[in-house]
Amino acid sequence: MDKLLYKETSLLEEAGGCLLCHEAPCTKACPYELEIDKVIRSYRFENIFGAINRLPEALPCSSCVDKPCLSACLKGKINAPVPIPDMFEKLTSYEKVEKEEVDLSIDFCGIPCENPFFLSSSVVGSNYEMVAKAFDMGWAGVAFKTIGTFVPKEVSPRFDALRKEALPFVGFKNIEQISDHTLEENLAFIRDLKRDYPTKIFVASIMGQTEEEWTYLAKIVTEAGADIIECNFSCPHMASNGLGSDVGQNPELVAAYTKAVKKGTHLPVLAKMTPNIGNMEIPALAAVEAGADGIAAINTIKSIMNVDTDSFVSGPFVSGKTSVGGYSGKAVKPIALRFIHTMKTHPGLTHTPISGMGGIESWKDAFEFMALGCENIQVTTSVMQYGYRIIDDMIEGMKYYLSTHGYKSVKEIVGKALVHTIPADELERDSICYPKFDRNQCVGCGRCYISCYDGGHQALRQDKDTKKPIMDGKKCVGCHLCLLVCPVGAISAGTRVKKRENQPAN
Structure with missing residues (x-):
């Protein structure tokens, strides 16, 4: 073979x-x-x-x-x-591909960016040295770790990871709060970074406790040289009530604090949304109506993970206790994309710029966010796992994609996927796409048979001699579970045909 x-x-x-x-x-x-x-x-x-x-x-x-x-x-x-x-x-069995010249520059909220890739507000962008290194490596901007008028008292440890089989890092939990630097130190970071990297974009993430604080913080980060202000209405694990996601779940507070920020700045203002809500478009619309120039989404999802079988304490383990924290990483990407789609298809938000984040590791992940309408991308968890160096393949991979698909600019892909996601009742339901089996590539492991029998419609059996799958067309509903579980890619989508009258309904 x-x-x-x-x-x-x-x-x-x-x-x-x-x-x-x-x-x-x-x-x-x-x-x-x-x-x-x-x-x-x-x-x-x-x-x-x-x-x-x-x-x-x-x-x-x-x-x-x-x-x-x-x-x-x-x-x-x-x-x-x-x-x-x-x-x-x-x-070397693949053919080499020539990369044509393409343009990754894009305007976001009226601010020109050399590429769409930013660090998101977190530990990965929390002091001068870190951000300077990232800028030198090719990141176009940073949403700096959230600045407040107070310095939180942090815990140790503050991170944990979700694992599955051989994968060591499916998802990630953190219980870290806003910047542990003083306000004066953070303002100095802004000034120094804008002095040394004038063409890079500095997004100042801020969090106030009152309207007056929101206005004050907006004023001083503007004076320090920030390019954009991001309002943290979404951190899910602040030690005090009335901060972070407590605000983001309340459209009235979102509107009030957005107005307060606009009083203190002439810069573009982003409202960062919490996913710990059913309908993100409601607070997002409240922010835009109050003057926000754009939306950032999503922040981390409230979570508990890894309950220990001996101590019964979940992670991260802090002196025998823990707390609800923020879940991030590749596993949250589908959730983030759903929220992005909902906002970009809402009549009141269609033209609102969105900075997208949530599970982005590669150029392909970034592509998905941009195809659903984001003009800017923010990254944290994958940088924590792999380092700033992932920007090399984000930039190069996106350039190869654009040039091999006939695009000249990354702007051309923004929003192109929106029209292809429609209400469930509008989907085509009178035809069926049967799976197609490549029996030369099949190794006869029986994974498709097991999944179809135990989790599907009992439409497959194994040949007694070859162990290759045999499909019963009368039972197959075209769900494609078999395709998804095949470990060697021996199953693909076949031809779509009209359903028979006696075809099972589900």
């Missing part, structure tokens, strides 16, 4: 196993000076063309006898090294 049939599956497994080391030993060990770490990282973050184009036409790995990259690979200290030569051999 041709091993290349499984190259994408095995490549994902191999890239996913890489530790993504800082100053990667494999790259240092390579006698041919291949950018091993960048190739693997590019593939892992969906920048496939970037990975392919970093490899030479004549791959030297086959003639490399000692394979020093494998000896240097730190994953080998855990179990087995990443199979770098085999992985690169598979990558």
Whole structure:
């Protein structure tokens, strides 16, 4: 059987196993000076063309006898090294793609940005050194960690992660509050960063406790040199009541505090929305009607995770106790996209600029937010896990996508997906799309059969000899559960046909 049939599956497994080391030993060990770490990282973050184009036409790995990259690979200290030569051999089977010149610049709330990628208001942008490093690496802007008139008393530890099977970081919880720097220190950070990086965009996230405080904070961050103000109406775990998401769930408070901020500044003002609500468009509309120039969404979701089987305490474990915290990471992306869509299709918010965030790790994630109407993207959790360096593949991956799909500017994709999500009662319900099985690629594991029988419509059985699936068209409803669980991609969508009269209803 041709091993290349499984190259994408095995490549994902191999890239996913890489530790993504800082100053990667494999790259240092390579006698041919291949950018091993960048190739693997590019593939892992969906920048496939970037990975392919970093490899030479004549791959030297086959003639490399000692394979020093494998000896240097730190994953080998855990179990087995990443199979770098085999992985690169598979990558060379793809055709290289030329990247045409495209424009990633975009205006947001009237502010020109060199690209759409910003750090979101969090620990990843909380002092001069951090933000300066991010700017040097290519990030276009930062929503600085929320500034207030008080310095919170923090806990330790304050982070926890959700795991699933071999995946160490499906979701993330934090119970961290606003900036732990004084107001004077934060204002100095703004001044210094705008002095040294005048073309980068500084979004000052602020949180007041009264209307007077909101106005005061808006005034002083404006004087310090901020470009945009973001109102934190959404932090889900402040120690005091009446702050963060307590505000965001109350349209009257959102409107009052937005007006208070507008009194203190001439800058564009964003209202950052909480997802801990059923209808985000209600407070968002209240903010816009009160003068907000744009919306930022979403903040983290109130959560509890990882209840310990011995202590019965959930994480993070703080002296035998914990609290409800904010959930973020890749797992919240579908929730964020739903809120973005709801706001961008609301008549009162259609033309309101939105800065989108929630589970963005790659250019493809960013694309989804932009396709649903966002003009700006903010990132935190993936930076905490992988570092600022993910900007390389966000920028390069987006450029490859645009140039290979005939776009000249990132502006062209904004909102293009909105028309394709319609009310459920308008969906086509008189036809069915049966699954299509590639029996050459099928390995006969039976995953599709198990899922169809135990979680579907009992439309599949396994051939007694080959163990390959056989479909009963009278029972299949075209739900595509089998397609989703197939570990080798041997099932795809087939031809759509009209339903038979006796076709099951569900």
